[in-house]
Amino acid sequence: SNLNRVNAVNAVADRLPCGVMPAQAASISYYAEDVFNAESMREYLPKATAEKLIATISGGAALDPSIAGDVAHAMKEWALARGATHYTHWFQPLTGGTAEKHDAFLDVSDKGEAIMAFSGKNLIMGEPDASSFPSGGLRCTFEARGYTAWDPTSPAFIKRHGNGATLCIPTVFCSYTGEVLDKKTPLLRSVQALNRSVRRLMSCFKQPEARTVATLGPEQEYFLIDKKFYLQRPDLVQTGRTLFGAPPPKHQQLEDHYFGSIKPRILAFMTDVEKELWTLGIPAKTRHNEVAPAQFEIAPIFEDLNLAIDHNMLVMEVLRQVADRHGLVCLMHEKPFAGVNGSGKHNNWSVSYGNHNLLDPGKNPHENAIFLTVLSAIIRAVDLHCDLLRSTTAGAGNDHRLGANEAPPAIISIFLGEQLADVINQIKNGAITGSKRPDAMRIGVDSLPTLPRDATDRNRTSPFAFTGNKFEFRAPGSSQSCAEVNTVLNTIVAESLDYLSERLEKLSTADFNTGLQALLKAVIKEHQRIIFNGDNYSADWVKEAEKRGLPNLRDTMEAIKPLLKPENQDIFVRYGVFSKIELASRYEVYMEEYHRRIRIEGGIAAEIARSLIFPVVTEEYRRVLTALNAAKVAGISHGVEGLRISAELLGKGLDELQRRCDELDEALKGMHEGIIVAMESIREIVDTLEHAVDDARWPLPKYREMLFIY
Ligand code: ADP
Ligand code: MG
Known part of the structure; x- marks a missing residue:
């Protein structure tokens, strides 16, 4: 029988308990000790x-x-x-x-x-x-x-x-x-571009010179499984995800893991992670269980964008290394397990000027006017360049996540929340000059209704959500660097800010408020199609988005094509972020990487199916046939029917397995589309056979073991 699986389970059971730390003073004196600050x-x-x-x-x-x-x-x-x-x-x-x-x-x-x-x-x-x-x-x-x-x-x-x-x-x-x-150079260039554009807009509003800082707080999701299981899964070792595995009866449907009490072994791991991060001056703040079993999240306090991205790269490395020391493996893949939630990296982004967060609605009409102007610029930027934003989240791993009824869809839209959507609506519909209507909002004159923070409801289905004082882009994958996401975000927002500044600069002081009102009204009218406050998972939204003309770039190959569009290249060239050649080279790199990843997945799937699964099913088939013959020889009729059905099922399974392996081998000679289809087909038969073969002999650790025994 498969002793490796049994031994792995027993090893988890035999782990020494962590114990409980005695009460003692906590100290953070070592914070940033390993940083040349x-x-x-x-x-x-x-x-x-x-x-x-x-x-x-x-x-x-x-x-x-x-x-x-x-x-x-x-x-x-x-x-x-x-x-x-x-x-x-x-x-x-x-x-x-x-x-x-x-x-x-x-x-x-x-x-x-x-x-x-x-x-x-x-x-x-x-x-x-x-x-x-x-x-x-x-x-x-x-x-x-x-x-x-x-x-x-x-x-x-x-x-x-x-x-x-x-x-x-x-x-x-x-x-x-x-x-x-x-990935760092274009990011730094885009930060510079954003700084210039923010300063230009602020001078339209007669704000004194101040420092512009783009800020980022990336929430990182990940899975942890016991290393002993991991090492017996060639698919995980080679590709970071399971290519086979029948979903267990219980996975996440009881919703008992999310925010649940964290197991001591995991807390011990998290505590060591945080100690290392704090020593590196990385402000790890939040830790909790995520939606899927064995899934967790870590979030830092937001920081300067460039630093936050370096820090996120280090967070991923520290998670992997500390996991190893704890006999665990940290899986950062976007979809390590089929049928349960995948992992993303929520990109919380904002810009501040001096001490003021420009995405904070503010306390007086002047601050509100700035807020609404920046907000309108972002709405315009995301509408004009949603395909570019989508391109930064492309990748073989994230293809399993985006649009798969759990993560945000592949269609980019903006969620503003009820109150803010209403404000935007008022601007769009409002009279522009000297309105006497009491309900008409005039920018720079009337205050925004104060938006209490907790009133911004939490539409978890939106890919790009306004969450009180920042935008949360939820499409990026857990394994991806945030660099490109923010390079694009900074650049397109810089361009939109300049678009507005150029028009505001032409206004006299006396006309400023009416001119601004007219400008924002026009911008919102033109770009309102990108705003969607409903359920992004619904089939209706897919249809509605199509009507609005919003792109639905379903997979990597479609999602990276916008990098080659002349109008997209143009904006990067104008802002000095990428040259045309640099952008085209990125398209090449991502396309090649995607093709290679799919080919590796196909190769290891074929190997597992032939050299791990086929022999085990053959052995099971032989045992059933032996039992069947023995029953016949002994002249016993009970059980014969059951054994016959079993033998037929296994025999058919073997035929199918053989056939689909051949199909996959053939597909591996061709393009990625064929490989993906053949892999899905082979998985279907292997996952069926998982339930037909003696549990003690199944060679791959099962989902119910990997996701629940740790
Ligand atoms: P959630 O409820 O979605 O987890 P949080 O308020 O905990 O939201 O914030 C998530 C992340 O957003 C944290 O990393 C936090 O530091 C970051 N964040 C908060 N304010 C800003 C900001 N102004 N700019 C960038 N990130 C921010
Ligand atoms: Mg969040």
């Missing part, structure tokens, strides 16, 4: 240099090369004091993950003495071989060099492992010819 800069650098560097970081100015040597020295001393022997430039290539190539600080002098060295040049620039990173044809193989350059707006930090530590320096990554090969 302002405090460590002041401690390790001459005063003037430290202040220069801090100004660079907070002001987004370029690093003064004359201080690079001093900064490198200080960083090294600080890192050595914390046990780091190595350093690496840490960057975000188009794989969607992070990359690092370590160098020791070690150097050997002429006399053969070991020293620890780190120069300004080492800090500012690296030259990793770029030939094995995806580039979408941007980089010729004969010019394999890539460059990494320090992004001082994201502080260096230390990554620890069992017996050592490494200094990590967040960097951008580009090719020898200067084309972008990473």
Whole structure:
């Protein structure tokens, strides 16, 4: 019988209980201890240099090369004091993950003495071989060099492992010819574009100069399963999702997991995760059980956008590593288990100017006018470029989630909530000049009705929801980097803000309020089709959206096509975020990645079906036939009918399995569409056979084990 599965279950049962921590004072004194932040800069650098560097970081100015040597020295001393022997430039290539190539600080002098060295040049620039990173044809193989350059707006930090530590320096990554090969560079460019446009709009409203900060709070969903189960699932190991597995009778329908009391083993894991994140200066705040069994969420306090994205990349890494230490595996795939909820990453985005969040409705007519202007700009931006937003969420994993009746649909629309939708309606219908009607709202004159925070109802089905003082984009997948999502969001909003500013700049002070009112009325009228406050899961909405002309880009191949549309390329070129070539290269990279992933899934599905499932079903068939023959030889009639039915079922199953394996093999010679269909077909028969074969012999850990025994 299949001892591995039994042993895995027993190992979970035999785990030592965690115990209960005695009451003792809690301390957060170690927060950001492994971050080279302002405090460590002041401690390790001459005063003037430290202040220069801090100004660079907070002001987004370029690093003064004359201080690079001093900064490198200080960083090294600080890192050595914390046990780091190595350093690496840490960057975000188009794989969607992070990359690092370590160098020791070690150097050997002429006399053969070991020293620890780190120069300004080492800090500012690296030259990793770029030939094995995806580039979408941007980089010729004969010019394999890539460059990494320090992004001082994201502080260096230390990554620890069992017996050592490494200094990590967040960097951008580009090719020898200067084309972008990473996700951070376009993001930083888009942040700059947004800053410029926000400042321009604020000067229309006669606001004093202030700092613009785009902010992000990414909520991260994930699954945890016991590592012993994981290692027996070649599909999970190779693709991050289960390609087979019959849904158990009980999964999430009792709704007893969401926000349920968290099991001690999971809490122990979460506590270790948080300690590591806090040491890295990552403000992990919220933890809870999610909807599906074995599904959880972690959310930080929102931060500056660029930093928040670096931090989210680290959160994913820490989740994986700490899980491993706890004998668990953290699955970040968008749909690791069929039939239960998948995992997303809710992208909570806002922009603040000075101390004021521009998406906060505000306390007086002037603030409200700014709020409504920014809101209208976002409505316009999302309507004009919903296909681009959708493209940033494309991927083989997320295809199983978007539109699959659980996550938001593949159709992008905006949810405003009842009260705000009403305000928008009033603007749309309101009289423009000198209205005497008491109910007509005039921007900049009347106050918005105050919108109490808890009154913004929570439409969980909307892909892009206004949630009180921020927009929550719910389509991004759990494994995806938030970089591209926000690159697009920043750029399209910047363009819309400029559209409004250009028109507001032409107004005289006396005409400003009426002009603004007319402008917002026109914008809302033109772009109201993107607003939808109803149930996004309903079939009616799919039809209605089609009538409104909103795109429904169902899968990756459709969703990435907008990257090639000239009008989309145009906006990125105008805002200096992507060149046309860079954008086209991204299309190539994502298309190739998608095709490769599907092919890998097909390959491992075929292998599992033939080498794991087929032999077990054959053995079951043989046993039933043996029993049937034995009964006949003994002249016993009871049970014979049951055995005969069983044998027929298994025999037919074997025929089908064989046939569908052949179909999958054939499909693997062709395109992705065929592979997907063949994989679904083979899964159907394997999942049926799962119930026909002796439980003790089934080779793959079952859903009821992976999702419930931990
Ligand atoms: P939910 O109920 O959807 O979980 P929360 O209020 O807990 O919503 O917030 C979810 C995330 O949104 C958190 O990471 C939070 O820090 C972030 N958030 C709150 N305000 C802002 C903001 N102004 N900009 C960006 N993110 C924000
Ligand atoms: Mg949320």
